[in-house]
Amino acid sequence: MIQFKNVTKRYDKNTVALNDVNIDIDKGEFVFVVGSSGAGKSTFLKLMMREEVPSSGTIVIDGVNLNKIKKRNIPKLRRKLGVVFQDFRLIPTMTVFDNVAFAMRVIGTKEKKIRRRVPYLLSLMGLSEKSRNYPRELSGGEQQRVALARALANDAEIIIADEPTGNVDPQMSYEIVDLLMRLNEAGTTVIMVTHEHSLVRCFDKRVVILDRGSVVSDGELNTLEQATSHINPASEIASDYSKGAEDYSVYSRAPESADNMAEEVTEVVFEGGFDTPAEEGSEIVDISSGAQDGGENVD
Amino acid sequence: MTKLRYLTKEGFRSLRVNKLMTVASITVLFSCLLLVGVAFMLLVNIESFIGNIEQENVIMVYAKTDISAYDYFRMGAQISAIDYVEQAEAVEKGPAYEKILSEMDDTMRGYLESLNENPLPDAYRVTVSDMTHFNEVADKVKTLENVLRVHENSSLARQLSAVRNAVQYISLGIIALLLIVSLFIISNTIKITMFSRRLEISIMKSVGATNSFIRWPFMVEGMIIGIIAGILATGAVWGLYELVMSRFSYVFNTFGEIQLVDFITYAPYLAAIFILVGLFTGLFGSSTSIRKYLKERKFVEIDD
Numbered sequence: 169m170i171q172f173k174n175v176t177k178r179y180d181k182n183t184v185a186l187n188d189v190n191i192d193i194d195k196g197e198f199v200f201v202v203g204s205s206g207a208g209k210s211t212f213l214k215l216m217m218r219e220e221v222p223s224s225g226t227i228v229i230d231g232v233n234l235n236k237i238k239k240r241n242i243p244k245l246r247r248k249l250g251v252v253f254q255d256f257r258l259i260p261t262m263t264v265f266d267n268v269a270f271a272m273r274v275i276g277t278k279e280k281k282i283r284r285r286v287p288y289l290l291s292l293m294g295l296s297e298k299s300r301n302y303p304r305e306l307s308g309g310e311q312q313r314v315a316l317a318r319a320l321a322n323d324a325e326i327i328i329a330d331e332p333t334g335n336v337d338p339q340m341s342y343e344i345v346d347l348l349m350r351l352n353e354a355g356t357t358v359i360m361v362t363h364e365h366s367l368v369r370c371f372d373k374r375v376v377i378l379d380r381g382s383v384v385s386d387g388e389l390n391t392l393e394q395a396t397s398h399i400n401p402a403s404e405i406a407s408d409y410s411k412g413a414e415d416y417s418v419y420s421r422a423p424e425s426a427d428n429m430a431e432e433v434t435e436v437v438f439e440g441g442f443d444t445p446a447e448e449g450s451e452i453v454d455i456s457s458g459a460q461d462g463g464e465n466v467d
Numbered sequence: 468m469t470k471l472r473y474l475t476k477e478g479f480r481s482l483r484v485n486k487l488m489t490v491a492s493i494t495v496l497f498s499c500l501l502l503v504g505v506a507f508m509l510l511v512n513i514e515s516f517i518g519n520i521e522q523e524n525v526i527m528v529y530a531k532t533d534i535s536a537y538d539y540f541r542m543g544a545q546i547s548a549i550d551y552v553e554q555a556e557a558v559e560k561g562p563a564y565e566k567i568l569s570e571m572d573d574t575m576r577g578y579l580e581s582l583n584e585n586p587l588p589d590a591y592r593v594t595v596s597d598m599t600h601f602n603e604v605a606d607k608v609k610t611l612e613n614v615l616r617v618h619e620n621s622s623l624a625r626q627l628s629a630v631r632n633a634v635q636y637i638s639l640g641i642i643a644l645l646l647i648v649s650l651f652i653i654s655n656t657i658k659i660t661m662f663s664r665r666l667e668i669s670i671m672k673s674v675g676a677t678n679s680f681i682r683w684p685f686m687v688e689g690m691i692i693g694i695i696a697g698i699l700a701t702g703a704v705w706g707l708y709e710l711v712m713s714r715f716s717y718v719f720n721t722f723g724e725i726q727l728v729d730f731i732t733y734a735p736y737l738a739a740i741f742i743l744v745g746l747f748t749g750l751f752g753s754s755t756s757i758r759k760y761l762k763e764r765k766f767v768e769i770d771d
Binding site: 240245249251259270271274275 | 470473477484485666667669670671672673674675676677678680681763
């Protein structure tokens with residue numbers, strides 16, 4: 169689904185943001201991309217979004233070589249990607265409904281479909297009651313869920329989350345990742361960039377560690393410490409995992425409960441994808457029920 | 468069609484939502500157009516004033532006294548056939564003499580009447596359509612048959628022609644300068660608007676909106692701003708002009724018979740120019756300002 173082959177990105181002679189990066193991400197995978205500030209995480213995302221082009225190497229997304237993509241096809245590529253930003257990037261002058269609908273309107277979706285799909289997405293995120301509110305009236309967690317609904321609006325095959333938990337409290341952080349997990353269980357490929365090692369530890373998923381532009385580790389969480397123990401400063405990152413686990417220890421029960429919830433709801437909500445008659449006909453189950461409980465007025 | 472409706476609606480919505488920038492853009496454009504309008508009306512009036520003076524600057528062509536009525540008539544036709552002659556008005560000696568007599572005091576009139584003869588020759592009063600060719604016309608008239616004498620004031624004609632040209636160049640220069648300044652200010656205002664809306668643009672790009680889809684609402688916005696500013700500026704120039712005409716008419720009368728031109732005659736041209744300038748400024752200002760936000764990078768492999 170996503171391939172980085174020997175990708176190097178230089179902004180100028182002295183600034184190497186990514187250095188000979190090789191990453192393969194399969195369809196339906198959930199990958200954390202972890203690294204401290206300046207590690208090259210943002211460049212990694214910008215390259216995927218085709219906001220930047222590599223200085224050398226090849227990037228292929230869903231069979232499309234981004235080096236050779238024609239300008240007119242870039243919007244089509246971006247429609248496959250749903251992006252969630254750390255700062256939410258909601259339009260303050262639009263209501264929650266319009267913020268989500270905006271993503272559909274600007275690609276020319278018919279109003280009839282928008283009127284059907286947006287309430288559905290908001291209900292998935294537990295935000296049905298807030299559809300007429302403006303972003304300033306929402307908590308950080310709620311705003312991030314609106315951003316997530318917007319990312320899903322156009323049936324994105326890949327969700328790219330750029331530090332989605334950066335502006336929310338630890339409990340909400342966990343719940344946002346949990347939401348992403350559920351989307352992943354429904355078949356969406358999810359790439360989450362974060363510097364919060366401790367949060368990553370709560371979820372048993374593939375972790376790519378970037379350090380100074382290079383991939384220093386790529387694998388399951390349980391092999392991470394071993395893989396990075398001999399690399400400095402990557403070893404510091406690895407040790408952060410041990411320390412960080414304590415921050416989230418209060419939620420140690422959460423993954424288990426999340427799994428239970430997923431079993432309950434995925435069949436109802438995600439079966440057949442997001443854009444099926446199930447949207448209108450079936451009873452909508454709020455997959456963010458956990459998030460909503462903890463998300464009220466947290467900020 | 469649905470798309471077009473949405474995009475146009477979105478343009479109007481943006482105007483409403485970004486009230487402050489809308490008002491700022493309209494005000495800037497309006498001010499510039501107002502200045503252009505004032506300069507334009509000034510030019511039109513000076514042109515008209517000079518035109519009136521030119522009408523007064525004529526060539527008097529006196530015919531020989533012994534020519535027949537037919538020759539006099541033929542002479543008129545020959546004068547009219549000369550290039551740049553607007554009119555050759557016959558001034559027959561009879562009525563001309565009567566007019567002179569009526570304007571004289573009794574002593575002078577008595578003296579002239581005692582002569583029992585009209586000393587005036589028949590004449591033609593020739594007006595020239597383009598004052599730059601005044602001398603040329605006068606020279607050609609002098610060569611005609613049966614011409615006794617030609618009376619003309621070529622130095623005044625030359626001065627008027629020079630003044631007219633200077634006024635034209637200066638006014639057009641001022642208008643052009645104002646338009647360039649307007650474009651500069653407007654493009655900066657639009658750039659500020661774009662900067663304040665970069666979040667929207669970045670979201671549009673990230674969700675896969677095409678460049679034309681992103682551009683259109685901004686262009687609609689620019690066009691609406693331009694049209695509103697154009698209409699307001701036309702109205703303001705009109706109001707200002709009428710005010711000047713009614714309040715300061717005595718000033719113009721002091722300087723003689725200065726007749727200001729009627730605004731209505733020029734209103735359709737001014738309105739059309741203003742709306743077109745506003746429309747295109749808004750349109751091109753928006754589309755050029757947004758360009759940098761829509762630029763996509765090209766892949767160029769850099770060798771080590």
